[in-house]
Amino acid sequence: MGNCNARPDAADPAIAQSRAAYAFEFAIGKGGFGKVWKVVLKRTKQTFAMKEMSKGRVITKRSVHSVMNERNLGCAFIVNMHYAFQDRENLSL
Numbered sequence: 335m336g337n338c339n340a341r342p343d344a345a346d347p348a349i350a351q352s353r354a355a356y357a358f359e360f361a362i363g364k365g366g367f368g369k370v371w372k373v374v375l376k377r378t379k380q381t382f383a384m385k386e387m388s389k390g391r392v393i394t395k396r397s398v399h400s401v402m403n404e405r406n407l408g409c410a411f412i413v414n415m416h417y418a419f420q421d422r423e424n425l426s427l
Contacts, residue, residue, distance in 0.1 A: 350417050370384065
C-alpha cells in the first residue's frame, strides 16, 4: 500500500499526469501546504482525491524531506497513490 505506480489498467498513464487531465469538483480539505480536491479523471471518469501542495510553501517551511517521505510512504492504513506529478508551482499526489 502507499505506492506510486500508474494503474496497470490505464491505457496511457502519462495522460493522467497533468492538472488538465482532471475535472476539479470541490475542495475536501486544506492544510499548511495546500488543498485536497475531489477530482475526476476526464478520460476514464474515475474519481480520485488529489493532494495539491504549493512548492513555495513546502520550501519556505523547510519541509521538502517530509513531502518526499510522504510520496514514498508505505502503510496499510493509507490509500494507494495512483499518480504523482508536478508543474511549475505545485506538487500533486
